[in-house]
Amino acid sequence: MSISGTYECITKSPMGEQKSTLTITADGDSFTGTNAGPMGSVDISDGKIDGNTLTWMMKLTAPMPMTLEGKATVDGDSFAGEVKAGPFGTFPMTGKKVG
Template identity: 55%
Template sequence: MANADGQWDCVTKTPMGEQKSVFTIVTNGDTFTGSNDGPTGKVDVIDGKIENGVLTWKMKLKMPPMTMDATATVDGDTLNGSVKVGPLGTMTMIGQRRA
């Protein structure tokens, strides 16, 4: 897997339209920490793992209160993933590494 560390300009395609955010990733071996800062505020990465080139993590929204499950892969300066948002289903998340 390409180096995932850094800040990513992301777009998540939701039923309410495209939601832009800045996703920060800090890897440490097969785990990572970070946050996603978007229109609903900043949420921390919970239980970030890297296995076979796939990032998996959780994020907890305060409003509305729900836990999101996410996965992504990194190819160079491109991030491709998805976020499962409770009853709203699974949404596509794409990102470009910030320079």
């Protein structure tokens, strides 16, 4: 199973559902990519693959500087997990592979 591809994602935040397009390029037990949404695109850093578990970081600059921590479990062509947004809490995130 390759996790590489494009995923349509929804993150449930206090501001409502945030839609984004997550692009993943796997390389062994690590991955890189981007997460593009209404507020722009953010690079994924420190992406790790452990079995069917993914972990990664995203450094935001807007609306304020913050590092988001993602963790998700892959199940076929979809994943479910969460994004931790520092002092703002942790928000559910789901994604479905579209390409």
